[in-house]
Amino acid sequence: xxxxxxxxxxxxxxxxxxxxxxxxxxxxxxxxxxxxxxxxxxxxxxxxxxxxxxxxxxxxxxxxxxxxxxxxxxxxxxxxxxxxxxxxxxxxxxxxxxxxxxxxxxxxxxxxxxxxxxxxxxxxxxxxxxxxxxxxxxxxxxxxxxxxxxxxxxxxxxxxxxxxxxxxxxxxxxxxxxxxxxxxxxxxxxxxxxxxxxxxxxxxxxx
Amino acid sequence: xxxxxxxxxxxxxxxxxxxxxxxxxxxxxxxxxxxxxxxxxxxxxxxxxxxxxxxxxxxxxxxxxxxxxxxxxxxxxxxxxxxxxxxxxxxxxxxxxxxxxxxxxxxxxxxxxxxxxxxxxxxxxxxxxxxxxxxxxxxxxxxxxxxxxxxxxxxxxxxxxxxxxxxxxxxxxxxxxxxxxxxxxxxxxxxxxxxxxxxxxxxxxxx
Numbered sequence: 001x002x003x004x005x006x007x008x009x010x011x012x013x014x015x016x017x018x019x020x021x022x023x024x025x026x027x028x029x030x031x032x033x034x035x036x037x038x039x040x041x042x043x044x045x046x047x048x049x050x051x052x053x054x055x056x057x058x059x060x061x062x063x064x065x066x067x068x069x070x071x072x073x074x075x076x077x078x079x080x081x082x083x084x085x086x087x088x089x090x091x092x093x094x095x096x097x098x099x100x101x102x103x104x105x106x107x108x109x110x111x112x113x114x115x116x117x118x119x120x121x122x123x124x125x126x127x128x129x130x131x132x133x134x135x136x137x138x139x140x141x142x143x144x145x146x147x148x149x150x151x152x153x154x155x156x157x158x159x160x161x162x163x164x165x166x167x168x169x170x171x172x173x174x175x176x177x178x179x180x181x182x183x184x185x186x187x188x189x190x191x192x193x194x195x196x197x198x199x200x201x202x203x204x205x206x207x
Numbered sequence: 208x209x210x211x212x213x214x215x216x217x218x219x220x221x222x223x224x225x226x227x228x229x230x231x232x233x234x235x236x237x238x239x240x241x242x243x244x245x246x247x248x249x250x251x252x253x254x255x256x257x258x259x260x261x262x263x264x265x266x267x268x269x270x271x272x273x274x275x276x277x278x279x280x281x282x283x284x285x286x287x288x289x290x291x292x293x294x295x296x297x298x299x300x301x302x303x304x305x306x307x308x309x310x311x312x313x314x315x316x317x318x319x320x321x322x323x324x325x326x327x328x329x330x331x332x333x334x335x336x337x338x339x340x341x342x343x344x345x346x347x348x349x350x351x352x353x354x355x356x357x358x359x360x361x362x363x364x365x366x367x368x369x370x371x372x373x374x375x376x377x378x379x380x381x382x383x384x385x386x387x388x389x390x391x392x393x394x395x396x397x398x399x400x401x402x403x404x405x406x407x408x409x410x411x412x413x414x
Contacts, residue, residue, distance in 0.1 A: 020381050171227050173223075173227055174227050175399065177389070182386075183390040196384075
Protein backbone atom coordinates (compact mmCIF):
# COMPACT_ATOMS: atom_id res chain seq x y z
CA UNK A 1 0.00 0.00 0.00
CA UNK A 2 1.21 3.46 -0.91
CA UNK A 3 0.40 6.76 0.73
CA UNK A 4 -0.08 9.69 -1.67
CA UNK A 5 0.55 13.23 -0.42
CA UNK A 6 -0.38 16.35 -2.38
CA UNK A 7 2.16 19.04 -1.46
CA UNK A 8 -0.14 21.91 -2.41
CA UNK A 9 -2.74 24.10 -0.71
CA UNK A 10 -4.60 24.67 -3.99
CA UNK A 11 -8.24 23.56 -3.74
CA UNK A 12 -8.28 23.09 -7.53
CA UNK A 13 -5.42 20.57 -7.44
CA UNK A 14 -7.17 18.72 -4.63
CA UNK A 15 -10.41 18.62 -6.63
CA UNK A 16 -8.61 17.20 -9.67
CA UNK A 17 -7.10 14.31 -7.69
CA UNK A 18 -10.53 13.69 -6.14
CA UNK A 19 -12.14 13.80 -9.60
CA UNK A 20 -10.00 10.91 -10.84
CA UNK A 21 -10.73 8.88 -7.71
CA UNK A 22 -7.29 8.81 -6.08
CA UNK A 23 -7.01 8.50 -2.28
CA UNK A 24 -4.55 11.04 -0.90
CA UNK A 25 -3.79 13.48 1.89
CA UNK A 26 -2.92 17.15 1.61
CA UNK A 27 0.22 18.57 3.19
CA UNK A 28 1.02 21.99 1.69
CA UNK A 29 4.61 23.17 1.33
CA UNK A 30 5.27 26.47 3.11
CA UNK A 31 8.89 27.25 2.23
CA UNK A 32 10.20 30.18 0.23
CA UNK A 33 10.17 29.66 -3.52
CA UNK A 34 13.65 30.12 -4.97
CA UNK A 35 13.83 30.70 -8.72
CA UNK A 36 17.18 30.22 -10.46
CA UNK A 37 15.85 29.39 -13.94
CA UNK A 38 14.57 31.64 -16.70
CA UNK A 39 12.42 29.51 -19.02
CA UNK A 40 8.83 28.89 -17.83
CA UNK A 41 9.07 25.09 -18.16
CA UNK A 42 12.29 25.09 -16.11
CA UNK A 43 10.85 27.45 -13.49
CA UNK A 44 7.74 25.35 -12.81
CA UNK A 45 9.77 22.13 -12.59
CA UNK A 46 12.15 23.81 -10.14
CA UNK A 47 9.35 25.11 -7.92
CA UNK A 48 7.38 21.84 -8.05
CA UNK A 49 10.53 20.01 -6.96
CA UNK A 50 11.11 22.38 -4.05
CA UNK A 51 7.55 21.86 -2.79
CA UNK A 52 7.70 18.07 -3.09
CA UNK A 53 11.12 17.84 -1.40
CA UNK A 54 10.11 20.14 1.46
CA UNK A 55 7.03 18.06 2.27
CA UNK A 56 8.76 14.70 1.78
CA UNK A 57 11.60 15.65 4.12
CA UNK A 58 9.16 17.04 6.69
CA UNK A 59 7.16 13.80 6.69
CA UNK A 60 10.11 11.42 6.73
CA UNK A 61 12.10 13.29 9.40
CA UNK A 62 8.95 13.46 11.52
CA UNK A 63 8.72 9.72 11.08
CA UNK A 64 12.31 9.29 12.26
CA UNK A 65 11.82 11.40 15.39
CA UNK A 66 8.60 9.66 16.41
CA UNK A 67 9.36 6.07 15.72
CA UNK A 68 5.87 4.88 16.46
CA UNK A 69 4.60 6.95 13.52
CA UNK A 70 6.86 5.38 10.92
CA UNK A 71 4.71 3.16 8.74
CA UNK A 72 5.85 0.46 6.34
CA UNK A 73 4.07 2.29 3.52
CA UNK A 74 5.73 3.61 0.42
CA UNK A 75 5.21 7.32 0.05
CA UNK A 76 4.41 9.36 -3.08
CA UNK A 77 4.65 13.14 -2.72
CA UNK A 78 3.27 15.26 -5.57
CA UNK A 79 4.40 18.88 -5.92
CA UNK A 80 3.16 21.21 -8.67
CA UNK A 81 3.53 24.80 -9.79
CA UNK A 82 1.78 26.75 -12.56
CA UNK A 83 2.71 29.92 -14.44
CA UNK A 84 1.32 31.76 -17.44
CA UNK A 85 3.68 32.97 -20.17
CA UNK A 86 3.07 35.38 -23.02
CA UNK A 87 5.71 36.69 -25.37
CA UNK A 88 8.57 36.16 -22.95
CA UNK A 89 6.78 37.60 -19.92
CA UNK A 90 5.86 35.29 -17.05
CA UNK A 91 2.76 35.86 -14.93
CA UNK A 92 2.31 34.37 -11.48
CA UNK A 93 -0.50 35.41 -9.12
CA UNK A 94 -1.45 39.12 -9.30
CA UNK A 95 -0.43 41.32 -6.38
CA UNK A 96 -3.50 43.54 -6.42
CA UNK A 97 -6.38 44.74 -8.58
CA UNK A 98 -4.17 46.90 -10.81
CA UNK A 99 -1.82 43.96 -11.38
CA UNK A 100 -4.78 41.70 -12.24
CA UNK A 101 -6.02 44.32 -14.72
CA UNK A 102 -2.58 44.53 -16.32
CA UNK A 103 -2.36 40.75 -16.72
CA UNK A 104 -5.89 40.31 -18.12
CA UNK A 105 -5.45 43.23 -20.55
CA UNK A 106 -2.22 41.63 -21.73
CA UNK A 107 -3.77 38.16 -22.20
CA UNK A 108 -6.99 39.48 -23.77
CA UNK A 109 -7.45 38.85 -27.49
CA UNK A 110 -4.51 36.53 -28.03
CA UNK A 111 -2.74 33.26 -27.31
CA UNK A 112 -0.67 32.52 -24.23
CA UNK A 113 0.89 29.43 -22.72
CA UNK A 114 0.19 27.82 -19.38
CA UNK A 115 2.96 25.68 -17.87
CA UNK A 116 2.48 23.33 -14.96
CA UNK A 117 5.51 21.60 -13.52
CA UNK A 118 5.07 18.37 -11.60
CA UNK A 119 7.51 16.65 -9.28
CA UNK A 120 6.61 13.21 -7.97
CA UNK A 121 8.89 11.97 -5.19
CA UNK A 122 8.76 8.24 -4.60
CA UNK A 123 10.03 7.32 -1.12
CA UNK A 124 10.10 3.61 -0.39
CA UNK A 125 9.63 2.25 3.11
CA UNK A 126 13.33 1.35 3.07
CA UNK A 127 14.27 4.99 2.39
CA UNK A 128 15.16 4.83 -1.30
CA UNK A 129 14.04 7.98 -3.17
CA UNK A 130 13.19 8.43 -6.84
CA UNK A 131 11.83 11.45 -8.66
CA UNK A 132 9.69 11.92 -11.74
CA UNK A 133 9.72 15.51 -12.93
CA UNK A 134 8.16 17.08 -16.02
CA UNK A 135 6.41 20.19 -17.30
CA UNK A 136 3.30 20.26 -19.47
CA UNK A 137 2.33 23.17 -21.72
CA UNK A 138 -1.15 24.14 -22.93
CA UNK A 139 -1.86 26.94 -25.38
CA UNK A 140 -4.88 29.08 -24.43
CA UNK A 141 -6.68 31.39 -26.88
CA UNK A 142 -8.50 34.18 -25.08
CA UNK A 143 -11.21 36.28 -26.66
CA UNK A 144 -10.78 40.06 -26.58
CA UNK A 145 -12.19 41.40 -23.29
CA UNK A 146 -13.29 45.03 -23.21
CA UNK A 147 -12.69 47.33 -20.25
CA UNK A 148 -16.10 46.62 -18.73
CA UNK A 149 -15.61 42.85 -19.03
CA UNK A 150 -12.18 42.96 -17.37
CA UNK A 151 -13.54 45.06 -14.48
CA UNK A 152 -16.58 42.82 -14.10
CA UNK A 153 -14.35 39.76 -14.00
CA UNK A 154 -11.98 41.28 -11.43
CA UNK A 155 -15.04 42.15 -9.29
CA UNK A 156 -15.82 38.41 -8.99
CA UNK A 157 -12.68 38.11 -6.86
CA UNK A 158 -11.49 35.11 -8.87
CA UNK A 159 -8.20 36.54 -10.19
CA UNK A 160 -6.36 36.97 -6.91
CA UNK A 161 -5.11 33.49 -6.12
CA UNK A 162 -4.51 32.39 -9.71
CA UNK A 163 -1.54 32.51 -12.07
CA UNK A 164 -2.29 34.94 -14.90
CA UNK A 165 -5.21 36.40 -12.88
CA UNK A 166 -7.88 34.07 -14.27
CA UNK A 167 -9.54 30.72 -13.63
CA UNK A 168 -10.48 28.76 -16.73
CA UNK A 169 -12.69 26.60 -14.50
CA UNK A 170 -14.53 29.64 -13.15
CA UNK A 171 -16.28 32.68 -14.56
CA UNK A 172 -13.47 33.36 -17.03
CA UNK A 173 -14.67 30.34 -19.04
CA UNK A 174 -16.81 32.62 -21.23
CA UNK A 175 -13.68 34.36 -22.53
CA UNK A 176 -11.75 31.22 -23.49
CA UNK A 177 -12.34 30.54 -27.18
CA UNK A 178 -10.26 27.37 -27.33
CA UNK A 179 -7.26 25.56 -25.94
CA UNK A 180 -4.67 23.34 -27.56
CA UNK A 181 -3.43 20.81 -25.01
CA UNK A 182 -4.57 19.47 -21.65
CA UNK A 183 -7.35 21.44 -19.88
CA UNK A 184 -6.48 20.19 -16.40
CA UNK A 185 -2.95 21.46 -16.92
CA UNK A 186 -4.44 24.98 -17.11
CA UNK A 187 -6.52 24.32 -13.99
CA UNK A 188 -3.26 23.40 -12.23
CA UNK A 189 -2.60 19.65 -12.29
CA UNK A 190 -2.13 17.57 -15.47
CA UNK A 191 -3.63 14.35 -14.10
CA UNK A 192 -3.41 12.57 -17.46
CA UNK A 193 0.34 13.18 -17.64
CA UNK A 194 0.78 12.12 -14.00
CA UNK A 195 -1.05 8.84 -14.65
CA UNK A 196 0.89 8.30 -17.90
CA UNK A 197 4.36 9.06 -16.50
CA UNK A 198 3.80 6.78 -13.50
CA UNK A 199 2.52 3.99 -15.75
CA UNK A 200 5.65 4.37 -17.88
CA UNK A 201 7.79 3.36 -14.87
CA UNK A 202 5.41 0.55 -13.89
CA UNK A 203 3.39 2.32 -11.19
CA UNK A 204 -0.41 2.16 -11.19
CA UNK A 205 -1.81 5.28 -9.47
CA UNK A 206 -4.80 3.27 -8.27
CA UNK A 207 -3.02 0.31 -6.69
CA UNK B 208 -35.49 41.47 -16.66
CA UNK B 209 -35.13 38.23 -18.58
CA UNK B 210 -35.89 34.71 -17.42
CA UNK B 211 -33.41 32.07 -18.60
CA UNK B 212 -34.56 28.45 -18.90
CA UNK B 213 -32.20 25.54 -19.48
CA UNK B 214 -34.15 22.92 -21.47
CA UNK B 215 -31.95 20.03 -20.34
CA UNK B 216 -31.87 17.52 -17.50
CA UNK B 217 -28.08 17.21 -17.69
CA UNK B 218 -26.44 18.05 -14.33
CA UNK B 219 -23.24 18.94 -16.21
CA UNK B 220 -24.97 21.61 -18.30
CA UNK B 221 -26.57 23.02 -15.15
CA UNK B 222 -23.17 23.13 -13.42
CA UNK B 223 -21.62 25.01 -16.36
CA UNK B 224 -24.29 27.74 -16.29
CA UNK B 225 -23.85 27.95 -12.51
CA UNK B 226 -20.07 28.15 -12.94
CA UNK B 227 -20.32 31.29 -15.06
CA UNK B 228 -22.72 32.90 -12.59
CA UNK B 229 -25.92 32.99 -14.66
CA UNK B 230 -29.33 32.89 -12.91
CA UNK B 231 -31.62 30.37 -14.57
CA UNK B 232 -34.22 27.67 -14.06
CA UNK B 233 -34.21 24.12 -15.35
CA UNK B 234 -37.11 22.72 -17.36
CA UNK B 235 -36.04 19.56 -19.22
CA UNK B 236 -37.53 18.67 -22.59
CA UNK B 237 -39.20 15.24 -22.61
CA UNK B 238 -40.30 14.81 -26.23
CA UNK B 239 -39.09 12.22 -28.71
CA UNK B 240 -35.93 13.16 -30.57
CA UNK B 241 -36.49 13.09 -34.31
CA UNK B 242 -33.35 12.97 -36.45
CA UNK B 243 -33.67 13.87 -40.14
CA UNK B 244 -30.07 14.99 -40.72
CA UNK B 245 -26.88 12.99 -41.29
CA UNK B 246 -23.95 15.25 -40.42
CA UNK B 247 -23.12 15.48 -36.70
CA UNK B 248 -23.21 19.30 -36.63
CA UNK B 249 -26.64 19.28 -38.31
CA UNK B 250 -27.96 16.54 -36.00
CA UNK B 251 -27.03 18.34 -32.77
CA UNK B 252 -28.49 21.64 -34.01
CA UNK B 253 -31.71 19.84 -34.98
CA UNK B 254 -32.05 18.11 -31.58
CA UNK B 255 -31.11 21.24 -29.62
CA UNK B 256 -33.81 23.15 -31.52
CA UNK B 257 -36.43 20.48 -30.78
CA UNK B 258 -35.67 20.62 -27.06
CA UNK B 259 -35.73 24.43 -26.89
CA UNK B 260 -38.97 24.68 -28.90
CA UNK B 261 -40.73 22.00 -26.83
CA UNK B 262 -39.93 23.76 -23.56
CA UNK B 263 -40.65 27.25 -24.90
CA UNK B 264 -44.06 26.23 -26.21
CA UNK B 265 -44.85 24.38 -22.97
CA UNK B 266 -44.03 27.46 -20.91
CA UNK B 267 -45.79 29.99 -23.11
CA UNK B 268 -48.95 27.90 -23.62
CA UNK B 269 -49.04 27.29 -19.87
CA UNK B 270 -48.83 31.03 -19.45
CA UNK B 271 -51.74 31.50 -21.86
CA UNK B 272 -53.99 29.01 -20.05
CA UNK B 273 -53.28 30.40 -16.60
CA UNK B 274 -53.36 34.09 -17.21
CA UNK B 275 -52.24 35.02 -13.74
CA UNK B 276 -48.93 33.24 -14.37
CA UNK B 277 -48.01 35.21 -17.47
CA UNK B 278 -45.16 37.51 -16.54
CA UNK B 279 -43.96 40.59 -18.41
CA UNK B 280 -40.49 39.03 -18.59
CA UNK B 281 -38.66 38.21 -21.74
CA UNK B 282 -37.79 34.54 -21.92
CA UNK B 283 -34.60 32.85 -23.10
CA UNK B 284 -34.76 29.08 -23.55
CA UNK B 285 -31.48 27.22 -24.09
CA UNK B 286 -31.53 23.74 -25.64
CA UNK B 287 -28.39 21.68 -26.27
CA UNK B 288 -27.41 18.27 -27.59
CA UNK B 289 -24.02 16.54 -27.76
CA UNK B 290 -22.71 13.68 -29.89
CA UNK B 291 -19.31 12.11 -30.46
CA UNK B 292 -18.15 11.38 -34.02
CA UNK B 293 -15.27 9.29 -35.26
CA UNK B 294 -14.57 8.41 -38.88
CA UNK B 295 -18.18 8.84 -39.99
CA UNK B 296 -19.70 6.96 -37.06
CA UNK B 297 -21.79 8.88 -34.52
CA UNK B 298 -21.94 7.85 -30.87
CA UNK B 299 -24.73 8.90 -28.52
CA UNK B 300 -25.19 7.41 -25.04
CA UNK B 301 -24.30 3.71 -24.76
CA UNK B 302 -27.17 1.25 -24.37
CA UNK B 303 -25.38 -1.13 -22.05
CA UNK B 304 -21.97 -2.28 -20.85
CA UNK B 305 -21.09 -4.00 -24.13
CA UNK B 306 -22.02 -0.89 -26.08
CA UNK B 307 -19.88 1.26 -23.76
CA UNK B 308 -16.96 -1.14 -24.28
CA UNK B 309 -17.39 -0.93 -28.06
CA UNK B 310 -17.41 2.88 -28.01
CA UNK B 311 -14.41 3.24 -25.68
CA UNK B 312 -12.39 0.66 -27.66
CA UNK B 313 -13.19 2.60 -30.81
CA UNK B 314 -12.19 5.99 -29.35
CA UNK B 315 -9.08 4.64 -27.58
CA UNK B 316 -5.73 5.66 -29.04
CA UNK B 317 -6.96 8.23 -31.55
CA UNK B 318 -8.70 11.51 -32.29
CA UNK B 319 -12.45 12.02 -32.36
CA UNK B 320 -14.75 15.00 -32.57
CA UNK B 321 -17.33 16.17 -30.06
CA UNK B 322 -20.18 18.30 -31.37
CA UNK B 323 -22.57 20.26 -29.19
CA UNK B 324 -25.49 22.00 -30.83
CA UNK B 325 -27.11 24.96 -29.09
CA UNK B 326 -30.48 26.53 -29.78
CA UNK B 327 -31.33 29.75 -27.94
CA UNK B 328 -34.96 30.79 -28.29
CA UNK B 329 -35.67 34.42 -27.43
CA UNK B 330 -39.33 34.97 -26.63
CA UNK B 331 -40.24 38.57 -25.88
CA UNK B 332 -43.08 39.47 -23.51
CA UNK B 333 -45.04 40.62 -26.56
CA UNK B 334 -44.69 37.15 -28.14
CA UNK B 335 -42.03 37.81 -30.76
CA UNK B 336 -39.67 34.82 -31.15
CA UNK B 337 -36.07 34.76 -32.36
CA UNK B 338 -33.60 31.88 -32.51
CA UNK B 339 -29.83 31.66 -32.34
CA UNK B 340 -28.60 28.23 -33.38
CA UNK B 341 -25.07 26.95 -33.83
CA UNK B 342 -22.86 23.89 -33.37
CA UNK B 343 -19.38 23.88 -31.88
CA UNK B 344 -16.77 21.18 -32.55
CA UNK B 345 -13.85 20.14 -30.32
CA UNK B 346 -11.21 17.59 -31.32
CA UNK B 347 -10.29 15.17 -28.51
CA UNK B 348 -7.11 13.05 -28.52
CA UNK B 349 -7.52 9.96 -26.37
CA UNK B 350 -4.62 7.87 -25.14
CA UNK B 351 -4.67 4.14 -25.90
CA UNK B 352 -6.62 2.36 -23.15
CA UNK B 353 -5.89 -1.33 -22.60
CA UNK B 354 -8.59 -3.90 -21.84
CA UNK B 355 -8.12 -3.60 -18.07
CA UNK B 356 -8.36 0.18 -18.21
CA UNK B 357 -11.56 0.13 -20.28
CA UNK B 358 -13.17 -2.38 -17.87
CA UNK B 359 -12.03 -0.40 -14.84
CA UNK B 360 -13.48 2.78 -16.33
CA UNK B 361 -16.82 1.14 -17.17
CA UNK B 362 -16.97 -0.18 -13.58
CA UNK B 363 -17.04 3.44 -12.32
CA UNK B 364 -20.52 3.70 -13.86
CA UNK B 365 -19.64 6.98 -15.55
CA UNK B 366 -20.15 5.91 -19.21
CA UNK B 367 -23.88 5.24 -19.12
CA UNK B 368 -25.42 8.69 -19.36
CA UNK B 369 -22.76 10.23 -21.60
CA UNK B 370 -22.33 10.57 -25.35
CA UNK B 371 -19.37 8.44 -26.46
CA UNK B 372 -19.44 6.57 -23.10
CA UNK B 373 -17.03 8.86 -21.29
CA UNK B 374 -16.91 12.00 -19.17
CA UNK B 375 -13.91 14.25 -19.74
CA UNK B 376 -14.80 15.99 -16.47
CA UNK B 377 -14.77 12.70 -14.55
CA UNK B 378 -12.44 9.73 -14.16
CA UNK B 379 -11.79 9.52 -17.91
CA UNK B 380 -9.65 12.67 -17.57
CA UNK B 381 -6.53 10.52 -17.14
CA UNK B 382 -6.95 9.15 -20.67
CA UNK B 383 -7.35 12.49 -22.46
CA UNK B 384 -3.96 13.55 -23.77
CA UNK B 385 -5.11 16.86 -25.24
CA UNK B 386 -7.99 18.67 -26.86
CA UNK B 387 -8.11 21.22 -29.64
CA UNK B 388 -11.09 23.51 -29.10
CA UNK B 389 -13.43 24.38 -26.22
CA UNK B 390 -13.35 22.05 -23.19
CA UNK B 391 -16.84 22.95 -21.98
CA UNK B 392 -18.18 21.98 -25.39
CA UNK B 393 -16.99 18.43 -24.63
CA UNK B 394 -18.60 18.57 -21.17
CA UNK B 395 -21.87 19.50 -22.93
CA UNK B 396 -22.41 23.26 -23.09
CA UNK B 397 -20.08 25.71 -24.88
CA UNK B 398 -20.67 28.66 -22.54
CA UNK B 399 -18.04 30.83 -24.26
CA UNK B 400 -19.83 30.48 -27.61
CA UNK B 401 -23.22 31.13 -25.99
CA UNK B 402 -21.91 34.34 -24.38
CA UNK B 403 -20.20 35.38 -27.64
CA UNK B 404 -23.18 34.69 -29.95
CA UNK B 405 -25.57 36.56 -27.66
CA UNK B 406 -23.17 39.50 -27.42
CA UNK B 407 -22.97 39.60 -31.22
CA UNK B 408 -26.72 40.37 -31.36
CA UNK B 409 -26.50 42.89 -28.53
CA UNK B 410 -27.61 40.70 -25.62
CA UNK B 411 -25.62 40.60 -22.37
CA UNK B 412 -26.14 37.23 -20.67
CA UNK B 413 -25.71 38.89 -17.27
CA UNK B 414 -28.20 41.77 -17.63
